[in-house]
Amino acid sequence: MENLKALVLNCSLKKSDELSNTDALLKDFIKIFDSKHIKSEVIRVVDYNVAYGIADDMGDGDEWPKILEKVKQADILILASPVWLGEKSSVSKKVLERLNGSSSETNEKGQPIFYNKVAGAVVTGNEDGAKHAAGDLIFGLAQLGFAIPPNPIAYWVGEAGPGPSYIEAEGYKSEFTQSTIETASHNLVHLAKIFQEHPIPAEGNVSE
Amino acid sequence: MENLKALVLNCSLKKSDELSNTDALLKDFIKIFDSKHIKSEVIRVVDYNVAYGIADDMGDGDEWPKILEKVKQADILILASPVWLGEKSSVSKKVLERLNGSSSETNEKGQPIFYNKVAGAVVTGNEDGAKHAAGDLIFGLAQLGFAIPPNPIAYWVGEAGPGPSYIEAEGYKSEFTQSTIETASHNLVHLAKIFQEHPIPAEGNVSE
Amino acid sequence: MENLKALVLNCSLKKSDELSNTDALLKDFIKIFDSKHIKSEVIRVVDYNVAYGIADDMGDGDEWPKILEKVKQADILILASPVWLGEKSSVSKKVLERLNGSSSETNEKGQPIFYNKVAGAVVTGNEDGAKHAAGDLIFGLAQLGFAIPPNPIAYWVGEAGPGPSYIEAEGYKSEFTQSTIETASHNLVHLAKIFQEHPIPAEGNVSE
Amino acid sequence: MENLKALVLNCSLKKSDELSNTDALLKDFIKIFDSKHIKSEVIRVVDYNVAYGIADDMGDGDEWPKILEKVKQADILILASPVWLGEKSSVSKKVLERLNGSSSETNEKGQPIFYNKVAGAVVTGNEDGAKHAAGDLIFGLAQLGFAIPPNPIAYWVGEAGPGPSYIEAEGYKSEFTQSTIETASHNLVHLAKIFQEHPIPAEGNVSE
Numbered sequence: 001m002e003n004l005k006a007l008v009l010n011c012s013l014k015k016s017d018e019l020s021n022t023d024a025l026l027k028d029f030i031k032i033f034d035s036k037h038i039k040s041e042v043i044r045v046v047d048y049n050v051a052y053g054i055a056d057d058m059g060d061g062d063e064w065p066k067i068l069e070k071v072k073q074a075d076i077l078i079l080a081s082p083v084w085l086g087e088k089s090s091v092s093k094k095v096l097e098r099l100n101g102s103s104s105e106t107n108e109k110g111q112p113i114f115y116n117k118v119a120g121a122v123v124t125g126n127e128d129g130a131k132h133a134a135g136d137l138i139f140g141l142a143q144l145g146f147a148i149p150p151n152p153i154a155y156w157v158g159e160a161g162p163g164p165s166y167i168e169a170e171g172y173k174s175e176f177t178q179s180t181i182e183t184a185s186h187n188l189v190h191l192a193k194i195f196q197e198h199p200i201p202a203e204g205n206v207s208e
Numbered sequence: 209m210e211n212l213k214a215l216v217l218n219c220s221l222k223k224s225d226e227l228s229n230t231d232a233l234l235k236d237f238i239k240i241f242d243s244k245h246i247k248s249e250v251i252r253v254v255d256y257n258v259a260y261g262i263a264d265d266m267g268d269g270d271e272w273p274k275i276l277e278k279v280k281q282a283d284i285l286i287l288a289s290p291v292w293l294g295e296k297s298s299v300s301k302k303v304l305e306r307l308n309g310s311s312s313e314t315n316e317k318g319q320p321i322f323y324n325k326v327a328g329a330v331v332t333g334n335e336d337g338a339k340h341a342a343g344d345l346i347f348g349l350a351q352l353g354f355a356i357p358p359n360p361i362a363y364w365v366g367e368a369g370p371g372p373s374y375i376e377a378e379g380y381k382s383e384f385t386q387s388t389i390e391t392a393s394h395n396l397v398h399l400a401k402i403f404q405e406h407p408i409p410a411e412g413n414v415s416e
Numbered sequence: 417m418e419n420l421k422a423l424v425l426n427c428s429l430k431k432s433d434e435l436s437n438t439d440a441l442l443k444d445f446i447k448i449f450d451s452k453h454i455k456s457e458v459i460r461v462v463d464y465n466v467a468y469g470i471a472d473d474m475g476d477g478d479e480w481p482k483i484l485e486k487v488k489q490a491d492i493l494i495l496a497s498p499v500w501l502g503e504k505s506s507v508s509k510k511v512l513e514r515l516n517g518s519s520s521e522t523n524e525k526g527q528p529i530f531y532n533k534v535a536g537a538v539v540t541g542n543e544d545g546a547k548h549a550a551g552d553l554i555f556g557l558a559q560l561g562f563a564i565p566p567n568p569i570a571y572w573v574g575e576a577g578p579g580p581s582y583i584e585a586e587g588y589k590s591e592f593t594q595s596t597i598e599t600a601s602h603n604l605v606h607l608a609k610i611f612q613e614h615p616i617p618a619e620g621n622v623s624e
Numbered sequence: 625m626e627n628l629k630a631l632v633l634n635c636s637l638k639k640s641d642e643l644s645n646t647d648a649l650l651k652d653f654i655k656i657f658d659s660k661h662i663k664s665e666v667i668r669v670v671d672y673n674v675a676y677g678i679a680d681d682m683g684d685g686d687e688w689p690k691i692l693e694k695v696k697q698a699d700i701l702i703l704a705s706p707v708w709l710g711e712k713s714s715v716s717k718k719v720l721e722r723l724n725g726s727s728s729e730t731n732e733k734g735q736p737i738f739y740n741k742v743a744g745a746v747v748t749g750n751e752d753g754a755k756h757a758a759g760d761l762i763f764g765l766a767q768l769g770f771a772i773p774p775n776p777i778a779y780w781v782g783e784a785g786p787g788p789s790y791i792e793a794e795g796y797k798s799e800f801t802q803s804t805i806e807t808a809s810h811n812l813v814h815l816a817k818i819f820q821e822h823p824i825p826a827e828g829n830v831s832e
Contacts, residue, residue: 013676013721032620046676052637052715054708084678085724085764086339090717097637097708115566128365131294131559132340138558139551140709147607148554148564150531151621157336157368161384176369186620191563194614204448204602205567206826221468221513240828254468260429260507262500264566292513294554299468301506303428308501323774332776335703343763346772348501352760355815358739359829394828399771406818412656412810413775502755542783547710548756573752576780577800592785 083125114145291333322353499541635716707749
């Protein structure tokens, strides 16, 4: 059995020279992948020059193709987003738009290329909005052809109102958040392993 | 100047013989209405036999017409909802559906009957989901013809995960929640008072 | 291999003595299940006296337990909803709330009882709102423990504005809608069959 | 009475050297503003180098301050967005994030700077998603301090599935879409005029 690969796109508004609360939560996520011998890579999307548009390559220095190539290689995709105004980040929506640009591309069986990949979401915010953010991400990914395991999200948010975010609030001490990390990471791996040996048959889902 | 009336529809899943966390937050809201001499009434919607459907009266013992009559008399409407699965309650969606049943009814100027009424939302939950719930309510009300003042919502939710709700968590001690109550209640009254003397003209918004 | 069972909960606001546009679309869905020897049952939820609340049985003539029993027997669950005000129906939200009441119940391995079941959504409306409705349903189901196959929804809506619904508009003639029916029904069956022989292992997802 | 100004931020993914369907709908919107002597300006946001982040000026060539200055001068703000994957564009979310960066700035009375401005939304897509997109925009704007008139949105989308967009589909022939343009534009002007003479009093909404 080939090794599974996980790709995490951190859709923070901040480049990787700044601390990301979402990254902090992702570290615990990745630990579980490590323990299960899943190779993983975390990318801060805003480190790349990703163009606006709906195409696999928008030209003019567009660096999305580099990220897309990693998505194609991955068995597990996680979109991670901070919460702003109770919603997912603009960066994460741009990622969905760019993935959409490849939704008519097919694999060797004629299925959309994201078939037999599994997806989940990770969200952190200082308050309210994790499920709204995660729900939009999960549904976008399902529409694009990813499969979604049970309990596919891990998140932390604080009490209503301004306040410290994950790192400062020591969100990692939340038993609940740890349990969402544990469940989501395991279920992503479980489903990816199942698909590795038993992929979704090319019947009823093949473009003509 | 006639006295203004506010109607609050508490869309809790629990009848009024059970304690509602949303009601607890509403009490502070109403206090501000009282201080400004706004007559207010809070109704627990599930105390009434409200039918499913899109019509002002579904017959067969449907008690929605009693509530609708109060909405028609009100200058200010507040939809209050608990959070379940990160979203507004099914009861609050039913209220929007029933209000929709009167959306083609017009006032004496030919505008939809909810014109020149103002609306807001109040949400409580033990965790995450207040803005998602409030946003759906606010937008539904705006589509139906209500006007929305700035900062039209008051809410409290706790940290991610299962935990105590508003009353037990002493959410009323949250300065942030108190500030949302203060601002939303004042702005609802301000806009209702402005409309009382300066209603939206019947131009461009009149059915033919 | 045991035969698979599919349960469709039609969350129309209308009882089954009235024509449901959503039912019309569901007929084509079921045809594909029939062709694949999947036993299926369509239930109009409002035919039952389903109480408000978050518990598996609210007592007092609550008929949810009858529906819940069917959900427990099913391998595939489809929530079907009309669109009102651009959103899923209040009935469909009530179904999510009631399913939530069983989310801490576990199977013999200690996983939530909806594990190893797959879920999808079907939506019809005269205009705009299908994806918003479907997205909320899909994400609610994923949170509760259902697995979601790729392209898990089938839908039809007409052009913006009031207009005929599915039956009158002959939505069944839409090639696009037929392709969503084809893909969603096949993928639900594919994933259910995979789980039948290769269920999600009880590791990382077991309550203690 | 000073002349009113309207600013429209077209959040298309395409720069202004490409045809935007949303722009086509906006033209009819602007005609009504013209007829009421409202000065208006339409900006294609992606023509500007708008940085990611939550601050009024992110530095490093960030051109958001130019747009923000226009927002500050405007009495009416319209966010216009195409639909992608059933949701508003990533560009429109970025605009909300950047506006959020000024939400603690206050006017001379101590109210948030967006008070006494009114806001609406315009959406076009080839299919399904207009209300979901518009609802998120409207609620975001209300949270930031804009007031929302009744029926604050104008939109067009076609029947479910791929198909022509506004221009090619001759969406301008839709009586419904024209009526949403008529109503939204008039109500935005009505409310802006009311606020010009009767602004929201600085009571209960002033930062200390």
